[in-house]
Amino acid sequence: MGSGRWSTDVYSAAERYRSTTGRSAFAYSDEGARTVHPLLDPRKARVRESRDSDEHPRSTAIAVLFDVTGSMGHVPRQLQTRLPELFELLLHRGYATDPQILFGAIGDATCDRVPLQIGQFESDNRTDDDLGRIVLEGGGGGQRTESYELAMYFMARHTDLDCVNRRGRRGYLFIIGDEMPYPTVKPDEVRRVIGDDLAEPIPVEAIVAELTRSYDVFYILPASATYSGDQQILTYWLRLLGAPNVIALDDLAAVSETIALTVGMGERSVTPDQARRDLVEVINRVRL
């Protein structure tokens, strides 16, 4: 016995975990994939549709896009693990009727290999497969801006939601990240990543205005170890989306509950009192 024979230096441990030589067995990303999976390629996806069906007559579109660049550190890996809980929560707690969930990932179109990855709206756990196909960028990061505006452009112009068309009810779009969008949607990036011809740049405020016709848009900031770095980012998004739509998330373990509860409040399927009780339950669970 006694595995103390192995080096237990804290600095080299951190380095080992971060080294890019690691290869893991399941995720598309870890098999060495360096390009977007064909099923998540925005160029191939002309339109992502959330449709009513006999089985799901009153669909509610819920899209969750998260930043997968290096600045996010361990967050994307844990989101891949945590987000599959979202379906069960929405159904189990009755927060939304016939939820249809889409997962996607945001990178940086100025330097990343996979600036945008977009799954399908699904009414069951096939979304888990999309999550597994997402390439995590890792490395780099920290420049305070990522291509959130490009993702918002795609969601504004390349999705079609029956909840909007048939019932005039907007879907929900959650963006999870720790940085800000670039100031404009750029035509060359749109052409290269999505395949549209765009005459001129679109300011981010304009694309948000367009996007909010179809979606109630939320921004979630996972906490870092210090408050100071977060404040500038929060202030930016508060100005862009308005206070109720910006969420600082202290505990990643609660990400699915946070999204589910936000949808529940939006759908008025949960009273503020019930929401408070549910939150306390979540907090008790994650604090152990």
Added chain:
Amino acid sequence: MSLADSHTIVVDLGYGDAGKGTTIDWLCAQAVSAGRKPSVIRFNGGAQAAHNVVASDGRHHTFAQLGSGTLHGVRTHLSCFMAVDPIALSAEADALAAVGVPMVWDLVTVDEGALLTTPWHRAANRIRESRRGADRHGSCGMGVGETVAFSLARPDDAPRAGDVLAPRRLAARLTAVRDALTAELGDLGYEPPVSAVADAFTAFASRVSIVSTSHVRRLLADGPCFFEGAQGILLDEWWGWHPDTTWSTTTFANAESLLDGVSAYRLGVVRTYTTRHGPGPLVTYCPSLSARLLDVHNGDGQWQGAFRVGHFDAVAHRYAIEVSGGVDGLCLTHLDASVPSLCDAYADGTQRLVPGEFGDLAYQEKLTNYLTSAEPVLTPVISWVPAVASALSTPVVLESRGPTALDKRASSTE
């Protein structure tokens, strides 16, 4: 039905080192070759485990936190009953890479409720052991017991895997550990700041998924789950020879709690002789056997003390079976060692050690005192498999004559 088709809990009926790792390795090899998707679930202890596995091609690894099925690409789940040491885990993965197993992170999940062992726990563990001098408890020096003790004394400050997902809570709890242990023991001699440890733990979470407790249900549905115990029942915190025990429940109890009503085969592992690593009673201790059966993987540890070998102690193993609530079958290892006899009774005629009430440590200490002076009576053994099956009234279902999976075969004495 083969053994590897069902969920199986593997525990050691002695003081550890009987061959849980090699048994798990065999089960995984069987399941994988049958096209199943098995998982190994650890349910006690922490990084102190040292489960030796030798692949048929000669590669060797001593598994500490990773499951002993890793050489077959089998997943490991570190359950809520574990004390997880992210720093030691990274070193273990490195050691595996050195024997040609690529990075294993995607095979590992950690329950968000698992305790985290920090460098301050480890430092405190070693300081305490050094100060005990000759009265050492036989700790492995990895800080596992310290981690558990801290969590019992200060449950709201004890870092758990889920805290890595909440950076501010993590920093607060790491600080609490450092400060509380420093206040108690003085300078711990560990230099790096809280932020460096928090950073390493966060890096750990960029590779290893931290999951909620429902994850075990998914694994159970996905394929056979092999529950890999650490240490041995005779070291159990409640049933062992107090105070020479571990801070851990080494019986089937934790695994059964994870199974939550799903049935599993209960497999007990014993060698053809009984060994003990570290201080405490070993009634059948035999210096000449110790010299002859030197263990290639068990040197005398700096923290743990000597590795001792004795004759097969059927009295002690029967007690282990009784306090554990019974086993369905035995894995008998080291059949290739030539040992001529076993102990079926002590000199005063004792064949059964009577268990006390659960939690009665004063009674356990009386047992310790009795065992310290007990003498073994040896009975010659002609054929080991029937001899052990009969001595323990339990069928031998797996026989091992060497370190690799190829040296094992399923059997039945029923």
